[in-house]
Amino acid sequence: xxxxxxxxxxxxxxxxxxxxxxxxxxxxxxxxxxxLFIIYMxxxxxxxxxxxxxxxTVETYKEGRKTIYGDNSFLILLFGILTIIVIVFFILLWxxxxxxxxxxxxxxxxxxxxxxxxxxxxSLLDGNFDKTLLALPVSGIFVFTVLPIIFMICVAFTxxxxxxxxxxxxxxxxxLKNFKELFSFGTHGMASTFFQVLLWTLVxxxxxxxxxxxxxxxxxxxxxxxxVKYKKLWRTILVLTIAVPQFVSLLYIMKLFxxxxxxxxxxxxxxxxxxxxxxxxxxxxxxxxIIIVNIWIGIPYMMLIATGLxxxxxxDLYESARVDGATGWQMFKSITLPYMLFVTGPxxxxxxxxxxxxxxxxxxxxxxxxQSMKLANNxxxxxxxVTWLYKMTVTDTNYKMAAVLGxxxxxxxxxxxxxxYNRLPSVKDEEGFQ
Amino acid sequence: MSNTDxxxxxNASMSKRKKADTTISYIVLVLISIVWLFPFVGLLLxxxxxxxxxxxxxxxxxxxxPKTFSLDNYRFLFSGETNFIKWxxxxxxxxxxxxxxxxxxxxxxxxALSRMRFKGRKLLMRFWLVLGMFPGFLTMICLYFLLKQFxxxxxxxxxxxxxxxVASSGxxxxxCKGYFDTIPRALDEAAMIDxxxxxxxxxxxxxxxxxxxxxxxxxxxxxxxxxxxxFASYIAFGHDESYNVAVAMTRWVWTNDYQGYFTRFxxxxxxxxxxxxxxxxxxxxxxxxxxxxxxxxx
Numbered sequence: 001x002x003x004x005x006x007x008x009x010x011x012x013x014x015x016x017x018x019x020x021x022x023x024x025x026x027x028x029x030x031x032x033x034x035x036l037f038i039i040y041m042x043x044x045x046x047x048x049x050x051x052x053x054x055x056x057t058v059e060t061y062k063e064g065r066k067t068i069y070g071d072n073s074f075l076i077l078l079f080g081i082l083t084i085i086v087i088v089f090f091i092l093l094w095x096x097x098x099x100x101x102x103x104x105x106x107x108x109x110x111x112x113x114x115x116x117x118x119x120x121x122x123s124l125l126d127g128n129f130d131k132t133l134l135a136l137p138v139s140g141i142f143v144f145t146v147l148p149i150i151f152m153i154c155v156a157f158t159x160x161x162x163x164x165x166x167x168x169x170x171x172x173x174x175x176l177k178n179f180k181e182l183f184s185f186g187t188h189g190m191a192s193t194f195f196q197v198l199l200w201t202l203v204x205x206x207x208x209x210x211x212x213x214x215x216x217x218x219x220x221x222x223x224x225x226x227x228v229k230y231k232k233l234w235r236t237i238l239v240l241t242i243a244v245p246q247f248v249s250l251l252y253i254m255k256l257f258x259x260x261x262x263x264x265x266x267x268x269x270x271x272x273x274x275x276x277x278x279x280x281x282x283x284x285x286x287x288x289x290i291i292i293v294n295i296w297i298g299i300p301y302m303m304l305i306a307t308g309l310x311x312x313x314x315x316d317l318y319e320s321a322r323v324d325g326a327t328g329w330q331m332f333k334s335i336t337l338p339y340m341l342f343v344t345g346p347x348x349x350x351x352x353x354x355x356x357x358x359x360x361x362x363x364x365x366x367x368x369x370x371q372s373m374k375l376a377n378n379x380x381x382x383x384x385x386v387t388w389l390y391k392m393t394v395t396d397t398n399y400k401m402a403a404v405l406g407x408x409x410x411x412x413x414x415x416x417x418x419x420x421y422n423r424l425p426s427v428k429d430e431e432g433f434q
Numbered sequence: 435m436s437n438t439d440x441x442x443x444x445n446a447s448m449s450k451r452k453k454a455d456t457t458i459s460y461i462v463l464v465l466i467s468i469v470w471l472f473p474f475v476g477l478l479l480x481x482x483x484x485x486x487x488x489x490x491x492x493x494x495x496x497x498x499x500p501k502t503f504s505l506d507n508y509r510f511l512f513s514g515e516t517n518f519i520k521w522x523x524x525x526x527x528x529x530x531x532x533x534x535x536x537x538x539x540x541x542x543x544x545x546a547l548s549r550m551r552f553k554g555r556k557l558l559m560r561f562w563l564v565l566g567m568f569p570g571f572l573t574m575i576c577l578y579f580l581l582k583q584f585x586x587x588x589x590x591x592x593x594x595x596x597x598x599x600v601a602s603s604g605x606x607x608x609x610c611k612g613y614f615d616t617i618p619r620a621l622d623e624a625a626m627i628d629x630x631x632x633x634x635x636x637x638x639x640x641x642x643x644x645x646x647x648x649x650x651x652x653x654x655x656x657x658x659x660x661x662x663x664x665f666a667s668y669i670a671f672g673h674d675e676s677y678n679v680a681v682a683m684t685r686w687v688w689t690n691d692y693q694g695y696f697t698r699f700x701x702x703x704x705x706x707x708x709x710x711x712x713x714x715x716x717x718x719x720x721x722x723x724x725x726x727x728x729x730x731x732x
Contacts, residue, residue, distance in 0.1 A: 074579065078576065078579070122631070125631050125632065125634075126631040126632045126633065127632070129546070129550065129631070129632035129633055129636070130550035130552045131552075132633075133542040133543065133545060133546040133550075133636075134542070134546050134558075134604075137542060137543050137603075137604030138558075138604065140539070140600065140601035140603075140604060141562070141601065141604050141605060143601065144573075144577060144580070144597075144602050145565055145573065145601070145605070146565065147576070148572075148577055148580070149565065149568050149573055151573075151576045152573055152575075152576060219466065222459055222462060222463065223463070227455070227456045228456070228459050228460070228463070234463050234466075234467065236715070236718075237466075237470055237471060238470055239714075239715075239718065240470065240471070240474060240711065241470060243657075243707075243710060243711040244474065244707040244710070244711055245660040245661040245680070245706055245710055246661045247660075247661045247663060247679075247680040247683070247684060248661075248703035248706055248707050249474070249477075249707075251683075251684060251687045251699070251703075252476065252477050252700070252703065254687070255494065255687060255696065256476065258494065260494040260496070261494060262476065262497075262498060264496075265497065266496065266497075266498075268496070269496060269497075296469070296470065296473075300470075301725070304721075304722050304725055304726065305725060305729045307722075308722065308726035309726065309729075344729060347729040353567070357569055357570070359571075359664060360661065363663070363664075364663070364684075367688075385569075386569050386571075389569060389571070389572065390574075390664065393571070393575060394668065399575060402572070403572065406568065406572035409568075409569045409572075410567050410568045410569070414564070414567050417567065
């Protein structure tokens with residue numbers, strides 16, 4: 001134990017050193033957090049923490065008509081995790097408290113004065129303004145993103161599903177069992193379904209990203225042509241797709257392609273087909289239709305981005321190429337495309353990962369259907385991992401497998417991002433195109 | 435002599451080719467426009483189809499142009515037979531408050547990350563990046579429960595949805611921070627020499643200079659809730675009065691109980707789409723600026 005008596009007092013009662021040295025604002029803040037921590041642990045956190053290893057043992061049972069509630073595994077898990085985080089945070093705070101004490105001691109021993117309370121408070125608007133700005137956003141993210149994610153990661157290692165619903169039933173830790181189930185090819189395993197869905201997810205993301213990218217680029221170049229007038233008009237028509245809420249436009253398009261929809265209706269009236277084309281019923285056709293409809297969504301967005309970037313390409317590059325007698329295609333191949341790929345590398349990567357998780361397009365168009373007997377757990381032929389995850393949560397209440405799937409999605413996204421990101425030319429070589 | 439002839443010839447063929455090229459360009463553009471506008475035209479036309487069973491029918495039909503134009507569907511929406519006005523109000527309230535608070539949060543986070551250098555800054559950014567790789571609604575059950583503790587589900591779903599959307603919005607700082615990074619730091623330093631505090635610089639200098647990015651952030655935040663289906667349907671589950679338009683109206687298309695509601699869906703869709711689209715079109719330039727800036731920085 002280092003420090004003088006005031007500091008030593010702070011080892012036990014946080015903030016005492018600061019209060020005794022006159023910095024009572026800071027001292028009281030430390031003291032209050034210690035008091036709150038103790039109250040939290042005694043009144044609340046302690047019991048949950050002690051039950052965390054088993055997630056509860058007291059069953060809920062019925063006494064005549066009355067239900068006597070036992071342990072609630074859900075609450076135990078959630079608040080158990082919260083308590084662990086609170087403890088870690090408290091230890092950190094305690095360490096900061098000691099460090100601050102030692103710093104004060106050093107300042108005083110050098111004969112310097114400690115900053116006044118007023119000065120410390122006003123520093124929250126100046127030197128420490130970052131803390132003021134970030135306090136609320138960071139705690140919001142903690143409560144509504146970090147805590148739930150840790151909770152769900154833990155759920156992947158429990159048997160929380162429709163037969164183990166809190167508060168009526170307990171659930172408990174099962175180790176890696178759920179992961180084994182996901183990767184086993186037996187009758188109870190989900191491996192074959194998982195890999196089929198994963199394959200379609202990757203295929204979908206690939207086509208949705210690159211088809212839209214190149215077509216969007218082509219449309220942007222078409223509108224950018226010198227001899228094309230009313231540029232603003234063409235762009236505005238395309239941009240309508242971004243402006244209209246997707247649930248309106250996509251649901252309408254879904255109905256457009258339905259068996260009793262307009263497209264089939266007209267084709268039949270004109271005598272081109274005798275029976276409706278099964279756009280949403282045939283698995284392969286449904287996949288193709290989704291990708292095509294997504295072009296309708298994706299081109300305008302890409303067109304906007306490409307339009308901005310195309311203007312950045314130095315005109316003299318094209319000029320000198322033209323003097324050398326290059327054709328339009330050659331110029332595209334050796335100037336436009338390399339430039340665009342170079343600049344939009346990171347963007348393409350985020351587009352790809354966004355498409356891996358593109359819930360709206362798939363869900364609004366097909367809800368993952370058509371259903372197939374070959375796929376387990378209600379997965380459909382157009383389901384992405386995320387829509388499958390959603391169905392598991394909402395329809396099947398199979399929370400444990402939804403959590404496992406969520407972790408898999410995270411791993412896939414993270415691996416793709418890391419592997420590709422470091423290979424991007426614009427990351428490897430920032431000056432490359434200047 | 436022959437030389438100039440040749441040149442004239444090639445010039446003529448050049449301009450001919452150019453003309454053909456222009457024509458083809460226009461043909462392609464017109465085709466594209468037809469494809470892109472068709473769903474909207476269809477939506478609009480079908481929303482005016484009469485609902486009178488003697489004349490027509492509100493479900494799916496195999497023709498585009500209604501036999502009789504009427505305002506039946508719009509009248510139905512405002513008749514009070516459904517909670518349409520309530521749903522619309524809910525969505526508007528959510529969109530407005532999400533836009534307001536999300537913009538404030540994003541501005542705060544972006545300023546702190548762009549201008550201040552503090553311990554753990556890089557770590558925080560990297561941590562948020564990793565968090566973003568988890569699928570968003572993995573956490574749905576947990577969030578539902580958290581909100582339920584505060585009474586913010588079902589009947590209280592509207593403030594609940596606002597809270598969820600705003601709480602995690604700090605992670606979407608990229609575009610705005612990118613914009614702040616382009617404002618020269620020398621300006622800050624000069625102001626600091628004059629004795630201005632960080633807060634003063636933020637409120638009186640940076641914010642007034644950031645009009646485009648503020649409008650972009652608010653616009654994107656405002657448009658999000660109009661198509662929020664996932665969380666809204668889960669959190670408001672079973673409580674018709676707290677649905678937003680997306681949750682309420684998808685039922686009219688998906689569920690068989692609502693046979694014949696298709697034209698009503700179209701009318702509702704038009705009522706939703708028109709104000710949002712007009713707003714977007716007015717602020718289009720800001721959107722383009724934000725989107726392109728964001729794409730280049732990655």
